Amino acid sequence: QLTVPEVSVDSAADCQPAVRERVVLPEEPGSNEAPPNIWRTVDGRLLVQVVEPVVHEGHTIGIVQLTREASGVDRTLFEVRASIFGLTxxxxxxxxxxxxxxxxxxxRPILSLARAARVMRDNAGRTFSVPTRLRARRDEIGLLASTLDESAQALWTRMDAIERFAADVAHEIKNPLSSIRSAIETALRIGDVEQQKRLLTIIGHDVRRLDRLITDxxxxxxxxxxxxxTRPERVAVAPILSVMAEMNEATREADGPLLVVEAESDTRPGREGQPLAVWAVEDRLVQVLRNLIGNAESFSPPAGRIxxxxxxxxxxxxxxxxxxxxxxxPPAKLESIFDRFYTERPAAERFGQHSGLGLSISRQIVTNLRGNLAAQNxxxxxxxxxxxxxxxxxxxxF
Incomplete structure (x- = not known):
């Protein structure tokens, strides 16, 4: 028979150290074991106590209480805290x-781009551009820098074009104005009525030329x-040309040029036999075709074909x-005929009938429609x- 000496609760409590704080762990569901007790003593030691009953033949005859100092836990906690602090x-x-x-x-590169844009905005002229080191980068910053520089170059090119256009306009308007002024001054000095009528005819001709020029x-x-x-739309070309040919046939003179339409059809599956179509603004496309047909008519021989x-x-x-x-x-003028105010016309045509802007405007329209207009022989x-x-x-x- 096992005999266990009895220990009173009071005497057991007296053996415990002074406690500074206690941690009470909850019991696990379905478990008969009591959770361990964890204490922190006044002097800072960590103690873990486990209490288990002693059962003999179904009767509890005593308890076993084990208390141990858990200094390793403190070290582990310190190491974990140090690791967290180090990672932080x-x-x-x-x-x-x-x-x-x-x-x-x-x-910093974006700030440099902003400074470059600010300098260009503040009328630095063409002496300043986006720094080369930014344009040489092979990333989004480099792409942005190149785009900004290209935009500035395009803006300067457009400004040059506007300046040239203004100069050309001033020159073209000055010619008929000078002619009108000269005719008026001459008419005021002479008394011949017939000469005055001829001068008035010249003035009327120059006024019509000015009106045509300003309109163009x-x-x-x-x-x-x-x-x-304006958003481009799908435009079938052959029907437009057919209408133009019919109008020309109804209004042309006996020796006027004849318009001949030769149009291929679409060959794609599902569109066989349909007229070919382009992305364009119909009104502007008609304007281009009229300019080109009118130009061809002015140079065609009598009863010729276009x-x-x-x-x-x-x-x-x-x-x-x-x-x-x-x-x-002339081969040397295949490009210059598209210049503004280019007016080389047939010898039989009276001067001033055309402003010289027709082909220039036509190319401008076609270029804006993402196309091309070229001349050849x-x-x-x-x-x-x-x-x-x-x-x-x-x-x-499509």
């Missing part, structure tokens, strides 16, 4: 380094703004060609010039 310092250092790196790679200048100045606000051809141009484009049987274009096998050919290339509408 490392994270803080990384945050500072990352902020410094972002400041060098993003914030106004149209040229509106093209960019109008097309920037071909209006529509065909696929490949790579998603459609070409519209206007060909005549005139004298053609029709030639035979031997290279002899058979006439002029203007080709309008526009994006194909």
């Amino acid at each position: 310092l490392i994270a803080l250092a990384l945050t500072v380094l990352l902020s410094w790196y972002l400041s060098l790679t993003i914030a 200048i106004s149209d040229a100045s509106r093209v960019d703004a109008e097309l920037s606000r 071909w209006l051809r529509v065909a696929e141009a490949g790579r998603g484009f459609v070409s519209i060609a206007i060909e005549d049987e005139g004298p053609g274009i 029709r030639t035979d096998a031997s290279g002899a010039i058979l006439g002029a050919k203007f080709v309008v290339t526009l994006p194909r509408a």
